Amino acid sequence: MKQICLLAALLLAASAAPALAHEDETNTAAVHSTPGENLWNTGKPPADWKAEVRREHGHLGPWNVLGYRIAQTAMREFKTTWGSHDLDIIYYEPMETPYSCLADGLSVGTGNSIGRLDLRLAEVFTSEQVCVAVRRKDGKGGIIEFHPKIEYLKIILTQPAEKIEDLSRQCEEMPQESLFWMKRLENNNLEKH
Numbered sequence: 001m002k003q004i005c006l007l008a009a010l011l012l013a014a015s016a017a018p019a020l021a022h023e024d025e026t027n028t029a030a031v032h033s034t035p036g037e038n039l040w041n042t043g044k045p046p047a048d049w050k051a052e053v054r055r056e057h058g059h060l061g062p063w064n065v066l067g068y069r070i071a072q073t074a075m076r077e078f079k080t081t082w083g084s085h086d087l088d089i090i091y092y093e094p095m096e097t098p099y100s101c102l103a104d105g106l107s108v109g110t111g112n113s114i115g116r117l118d119l120r121l122a123e124v125f126t127s128e129q130v131c132v133a134v135r136r137k138d139g140k141g142g143i144i145e146f147h148p149k150i151e152y153l154k155i156i157l158t159q160p161a162e163k164i165e166d167l168s169r170q171c172e173e174m175p176q177e178s179l180f181w182m183k184r185l186e187n188n189n190l191e192k193h
């Protein structure tokens with residue numbers, strides 16, 4: 001009897017699956033990733049972003065500030081605001097500190113989060129591959145890759161802890177061109193054959 005019930009349940013599930021999958025797709029889009037100003041996005045930008053990095057991350061270092069500055073530029077380039085979750089951000093980095101510190105600067109700087117899946121980490125092998133790729137979820141405006149200058153990464157990779165405050169201030173004040181460069185790409189994949 002048990003087996004028959006199981007079989008019936010499986011058959012029922014299989015026949016209902018296409019409709020459910022379709023419904024799920026619609027719901028997921030509506031519930032979990034709706035960008036813009038709505039009830040899913042009621043977060044407010046921190047009044048003091050440096051204090052927020054310290055609270056969330058434990059310290060404020062140049063890697064955090066670099067992430068924050070990339071975040072500010074990305075929001076400006078894609079014409080969006082903090083916490084509206086309009087952007088998809090992927091940070092390519094060797095999976096170790098201090099590289100990973102940059103992610104919290106991106107998070108505090110945009111309101112995007114790992115839990116919302118609109119800030120994602122991807123592993124690479126070396127500093128030269130470090131980059132932040134950003135696009136709007138609605139596809140408008142293409143993709144921008146933010147590539148930190150390798151000369152700058154060398155400086156902040158090798159500094160002792162007591163210099164962290166000085167380096168953070170420096171990173172805040174340095175011209176953008178000395179910190180990173182941008183590469184723009186179209187937002188369309190190659191056609192499949």
Ligand SMILES: [Zn+2]
Binds near residue numbers: 057059061063097101
């Ligand atoms: Zn850190």
